Amino acid sequence: MLEVRELHLALPDRSVRRPFRRAPRVDILRGVSFHLTAGRTLGVVGESGSGKTSLARTVLRLHRPSGGQILLQGRDIAALDEAALRPLRAQIQMIFQNPLSSLNPRHRIGAIVSQPLALLGPAGGARVRGARARRSAAEALLERVGLPSAFVTRYPHELSGGERQRVGIARAIALRPAIVVADEIVSGLDVSTQAQIIALLRALRTDMGLALMFISHDLSVVRALCDEVLVLQDGKVVEQGACAEVFARPRAPYTRRLLEAIPLPEVDPGWIERAGVDDD
Amino acid sequence: MAASQLLKRLLLAIPTLFGVAVIVFVLMRVVPGDPIAMMIGPGATAETAAELRALYGLDRPLLEQFGIWLADAVRGDFGISISAHQDVARLILARLPATLELSLAAIAFAALFGVAFAVTGAYWRGRPPEGAVDAFAALSLAIPDFLWGLIFILVLGVLLPVMPISGRLDPRLDFAAVTQFYVVESLLRGEFRVLGSLLLHLVLPAVALGLPLTAIIARVLKSSLIEALAQDYVLQARVKGFGRWRIILREALRNALIPTVTLTGVQFTFLIGGTVLIERIFGYPGLGNLAITAVIDRDLPLIQGIVITFAVMFIALNILIDMTYALLNPRLRHG
Ligand SMILES: Nc1ncnc2c1ncn2[C@@H]1O[C@H](COP(=O)(O)OP(=O)(O)O)[C@@H](O)[C@H]1O
Ligand SMILES: [Mg+2]
Numbered sequence: 001m002l003e004v005r006e007l008h009l010a011l012p013d014r015s016v017r018r019p020f021r022r023a024p025r026v027d028i029l030r031g032v033s034f035h036l037t038a039g040r041t042l043g044v045v046g047e048s049g050s051g052k053t054s055l056a057r058t059v060l061r062l063h064r065p066s067g068g069q070i071l072l073q074g075r076d077i078a079a080l081d082e083a084a085l086r087p088l089r090a091q092i093q094m095i096f097q098n099p100l101s102s103l104n105p106r107h108r109i110g111a112i113v114s115q116p117l118a119l120l121g122p123a124g125g126a127r128v129r130g131a132r133a134r135r136s137a138a139e140a141l142l143e144r145v146g147l148p149s150a151f152v153t154r155y156p157h158e159l160s161g162g163e164r165q166r167v168g169i170a171r172a173i174a175l176r177p178a179i180v181v182a183d184e185i186v187s188g189l190d191v192s193t194q195a196q197i198i199a200l201l202r203a204l205r206t207d208m209g210l211a212l213m214f215i216s217h218d219l220s221v222v223r224a225l226c227d228e229v230l231v232l233q234d235g236k237v238v239e240q241g242a243c244a245e246v247f248a249r250p251r252a253p254y255t256r257r258l259l260e261a262i263p264l265p266e267v268d269p270g271w272i273e274r275a276g277v278d279d280d
Numbered sequence: 281m282a283a284s285q286l287l288k289r290l291l292l293a294i295p296t297l298f299g300v301a302v303i304v305f306v307l308m309r310v311v312p313g314d315p316i317a318m319m320i321g322p323g324a325t326a327e328t329a330a331e332l333r334a335l336y337g338l339d340r341p342l343l344e345q346f347g348i349w350l351a352d353a354v355r356g357d358f359g360i361s362i363s364a365h366q367d368v369a370r371l372i373l374a375r376l377p378a379t380l381e382l383s384l385a386a387i388a389f390a391a392l393f394g395v396a397f398a399v400t401g402a403y404w405r406g407r408p409p410e411g412a413v414d415a416f417a418a419l420s421l422a423i424p425d426f427l428w429g430l431i432f433i434l435v436l437g438v439l440l441p442v443m444p445i446s447g448r449l450d451p452r453l454d455f456a457a458v459t460q461f462y463v464v465e466s467l468l469r470g471e472f473r474v475l476g477s478l479l480l481h482l483v484l485p486a487v488a489l490g491l492p493l494t495a496i497i498a499r500v501l502k503s504s505l506i507e508a509l510a511q512d513y514v515l516q517a518r519v520k521g522f523g524r525w526r527i528i529l530r531e532a533l534r535n536a537l538i539p540t541v542t543l544t545g546v547q548f549t550f551l552i553g554g555t556v557l558i559e560r561i562f563g564y565p566g567l568g569n570l571a572i573t574a575v576i577d578r579d580l581p582l583i584q585g586i587v588i589t590f591a592v593m594f595i596a597l598n599i600l601i602d603m604t605y606a607l608l609n610p611r612l613r614h615g
Binding site for chain 1: 511512513515516518519520521522523524526531534535608
């Protein structure tokens, strides 16, 4: 489905400014490899600044990698230009960390979730035409993520944090992608809202057969959702494996430090199901 | 903007206008120069001067003069012009449409080209077109509007005489206008030769007047566009595969317009003030040109009337800008 090999990313160093010269580049990702499978979730953990967001953006080709391959359904998209990428974009979608800044404050919720359908159409499907068809598509998507369909006429600032994040999810699944990348999407939310969002992701993963890449610095959330986990430190993978295995027997000292640093509460395996009961 | 807010702004305009009236009144009586002396010339007797002074009420105490002026002004009577011997309100109303047409043309020019330059610079960021937009903005801001006027006259009127440089309309065309809104009226009446001549006369003064505002809009809007383009919702639009023009025009532009409207709003009022010199330079028969004549003649009632008219224009413009701002920002509309 998605295979990433030896991914490297170098970006201009924003802290250095020299007149008439190109800013020197700093290495942000140094040889990251992993693969994503339909219906399964890969957790990406690492402390702040370890390169998680950069990895997500590079996989989505918002950055151009300086080396390596990104194989989407077997096709390498690492070096494609914007025009060649456009028809492939529906297959891989992203949910951003900050739902407010990722929703255009000037657009209504209905327009936000239905725009991609009207402009491009879902993966392998026809474009949605006409105002009424757009509206009903938007309503269906909102209901899908557990929001009242009346929200189509609202603006982002009129919603709560959890509701905005659901809009972000609705928009991400609108094009029926095969892969969804979620970058710290529950970080700003309270615990019970977090649980509801995670329950929603689980349901969607099962229903749509999504391959999910779930980025978080919160290890307890990752443990609750993910099948495999990848530990990132300074743009390098220090540990990678089945989630239960890594959490039970961390091999890299960095992973051990991460696990110790975050005081894990005794995880009650049923907490998500109970908190998210009104979601399925 | 809600109706109640509009009402509040209109009520607030009253003390503002009163303040303006007081300041002009005092100022015009403090500066040297006697309107009556300007009017009658050196040969007249002292009696004649005294008579005239009494006629225009200039012999009364200052406070009383102001009281009389104010009482008349609220009824729409701004007195009789000392130099033109005509009703001040009439004189002003005859000139105001020309100034409004000129200012609107300048603002339209600035808005159109300012936005076009900003979008060009943002689209080709870091490439030669952005450099060209920056250079244009720096140059347009370094040179004030009246100097642009003189440059245009020199280059396009004298060295390479392709454009009319004086007046509002070719005097050979005979246009029996009902209103003073010549452009609007000739358009409505289908008099296209007249319209053509009007527009041709309007180009240079409007461009000279609008250039600094164009530069400010280009600069402010370009940087807020670039800022908006770095927002997550723009990245999100890229993830969806939206085209680059669509992202700039549909996702970023409206958000970027808000700081631009706020920051350039003040410049609109400078532009209105700029009509005074520009109209003089281009011999354009508007309110600004009349203002300079009035000051030279120390025509107190006329100056007062013109200043109040400009003040009303400034206030109306500011309310209009705030309404635009509310229209662009759904947060204000609903909150
Ligand atoms: N556009 C950029 N240009 C230069 N450096 C960047 C850019 N974006 C991120 N970085 C740097 O890359 C590193 C990783 O950042 P990021 O991917 O945001 O980490 P994380 O999401 O794990 O917190 C940080 O040191 C950050 O300063
Ligand atoms: Mg991050």
